[in-house]
Amino acid sequence: xxxxxxxxxxxxxxxxxxxxxxxxxxxxxxxxxxxxxxxxxxxxxxxxxxxxxxxxxxxxxxxxxxxxxxxxxxxxxxxxxxxxxxxxxxxxxxxxxxxxxxxxxxxxxxxxxxxxxxxxxxxxxxxxxxxxxxxxxxxxxxxxxxxxxxxxxxxxxxxxxxxxxxxxxxxxxxxxxxxxxxxxxxxxxxxxxxxxxxxxxxxxxxxxxxxxxxxxxx
Amino acid sequence: xxxxxxxxxxxxxxxxxxxxxxxxxxxxxxxxxxxxxxxxxxxxxxxxxxxxxxxxxxxxxxxxxxxxxxxxxxxxxxxxxxxxxxxxxxxxxxxxxxxxxxxxxxxxxxxxxxxxxxxxxxxxxxxxxxxxxxxxxxxxxxxxxxxxxxxxxxxxxxxxxxxxxxxxxxxxxxxxxxxxxxxxxxxxxxxxxxxxxxxxxxxxxxxxxxxxxxxxxxxxxxxxxxxxxxxxxxxxxxxx
Ligand SMILES: Nc1ncnc2c1ncn2[C@@H]1O[C@H](COP(=O)(O)OP(=O)(O)OP(=O)(O)O)[C@@H](O)[C@H]1O
Ligand SMILES: [Mg+2]
Numbered sequence: 239x240x241x242x243x244x245x246x247x248x249x250x251x252x253x254x255x256x257x258x259x260x261x262x263x264x265x266x267x268x269x270x271x272x273x274x275x276x277x278x279x280x281x282x283x284x285x286x287x288x289x290x291x292x293x294x295x296x297x298x299x300x301x302x303x304x305x306x307x308x309x310x311x312x313x314x315x316x317x318x319x320x321x322x323x324x325x326x327x328x329x330x331x332x333x334x335x336x337x338x339x340x341x342x343x344x345x346x347x348x349x350x351x352x353x354x355x356x357x358x359x360x361x362x363x364x365x366x367x368x369x370x371x372x373x374x375x376x377x378x379x380x381x382x383x384x385x386x387x388x389x390x391x392x393x394x395x396x397x398x399x400x401x402x403x404x405x406x407x408x409x410x411x412x413x414x415x416x417x418x419x420x421x422x423x424x425x426x427x428x429x430x431x432x433x434x435x436x437x438x439x440x441x442x443x444x445x446x447x448x449x450x451x452x453x454x455x456x
Numbered sequence: 457x458x459x460x461x462x463x464x465x466x467x468x469x470x471x472x473x474x475x476x477x478x479x480x481x482x483x484x485x486x487x488x489x490x491x492x493x494x495x496x497x498x499x500x501x502x503x504x505x506x507x508x509x510x511x512x513x514x515x516x517x518x519x520x521x522x523x524x525x526x527x528x529x530x531x532x533x534x535x536x537x538x539x540x541x542x543x544x545x546x547x548x549x550x551x552x553x554x555x556x557x558x559x560x561x562x563x564x565x566x567x568x569x570x571x572x573x574x575x576x577x578x579x580x581x582x583x584x585x586x587x588x589x590x591x592x593x594x595x596x597x598x599x600x601x602x603x604x605x606x607x608x609x610x611x612x613x614x615x616x617x618x619x620x621x622x623x624x625x626x627x628x629x630x631x632x633x634x635x636x637x638x639x640x641x642x643x644x645x646x647x648x649x650x651x652x653x654x655x656x657x658x659x660x661x662x663x664x665x666x667x668x669x670x671x672x673x674x675x676x677x678x679x680x681x682x683x684x685x686x687x688x689x690x691x692x693x694x695x696x
Contacts, residue, residue: 359506360543364557364609365533374556378547
């Protein structure tokens with residue numbers, strides 16, 4: 239089998255654009271998903287079961303349904319409901335963020351609950367209120383334990399951003415499919431896309447391992 | 457200073473404290489003894505509301521903890537607590553452990569909090585450990601840091617829940633020494649312990665608890681040498 243370098247060269251600028259959008263989608267969704275996830279995780283931990291219920295329902299729904307279904311629903315139904323028309327990039331960011339938030343909420347909850355009860359008691363016995371104890375004692379310890387699972391989630395999110403191609407958000411996978419459709423070649427576009435995803439996920443893992451090591455020695 | 461009236465505490469249907477009445481006067485050292493599961497820890501934890509109170513009243517310097525209007529965080533500033541498992545903050549150095557609450561709760565400036573922290577470390581004999589992390593300390597050292605941390609809030613009352621039970625025997629002495637010093641300086645203390653020597657030497661009064669009630673209380677000499685209740689006698693015969 240010979241490789242068609244000419245069509246790869248032709249598509250290189252599109253792959254670059256697509257990669258940038260994939261990175262953009264991922265970063266935006268990681269940021270929004272993390273903030274939302276912290277909020278939902280804390281919500282799930284509320285002692286009042288009734289108040290915690292909506293947060294549990296949220297997590298259950300987003301973890302219990304396929305991302306593909308979520309992205310189609312949000313793209314064709316939810317975004318038009320709010321914006322009047324749909325927008326693939328917005329729909330992709332919204333879906334990836336909401337989906338990641340559900341997983342990240344569980345990571346936060348597990349991280350917080352893994353801290354010994356005595357830590358909260360010691361902080362409270364010193365006169366700190368709940369928020370102060372969380373902020374200065376519980377969360378700093380919990381965050382350290384959350385980094386490995388969070389890193390996993392971020393890697394998953396980069397890979398799952400490829401589903402945005404379904405709604406024609408012009409990210410990496412979208413251009414892979416476009417190239418395949420134009421030249422009826424399968425190896426060049428998909429292997430190229432795979433390699434670029436691999437580079438992205440490996441870079442992220444590398445950064446997270448370094449961060450972990452830095453925190454461990456602190 | 458502390459007044460406990462008809463205190464009741466249940467966990468679900470399990471009534472752990474049944475009608476406890478105790479008063480502690482300023483500068484008094486009260487030692488609480490009793491078999492495992494008798495409710496000693498629960499009693500102590502009700503004094504600073506680490507456990508919610510099911511019934512009755514606890515007054516700290518006249519403030520009713522069970523009153524919904526009471527700001528429990530204010531009361532806790534006045535009541536220090538030392539735990540069996542130390543509960544130091546592992547992500548902070550020794551001096552940061554001590555400075556944290558004064559800075560965040562009392563708004564003490566960092567330099568002042570640090571100076572005060574170092575002074576307290578000197579008092580418990582650990583000045584050279586200020587920059588160490590808790591994980592690098594021995595059990596006895598950890599507990600002395602925990603005492604210093606509690607003292608940094610300048611409490612009027614100190615609660616100790618079996619502060620030496622998690623320690624290797626050779627380290628018990630150094631912690632008890634710090635507590636004796638504290639008692640000598642006039643700190644009001646409530647101490648749950650199995651160290652009968654400490655109870656005799658330092659305690660002004662000993663309370664014997666069993667099955668969620670105060671079975672007997674007296675000055676140490678009387679309680680240890682002349683227990684009136686059978687349950688006290690049988691407990692003492694096992695531990696002395
Ligand atoms: N958080 C809790 N939930 C349910 N039951 C509890 C809880 N804490 C304590 N108990 C129960 O309350 C009873 C008294 O416990 P407590 O810890 O006060 O005893 P103790 O006298 O301190 O015993 P020890 O000497 O073993 O420390 C025990 O039967 C225990 O199982
Ligand atoms: Mg106990």
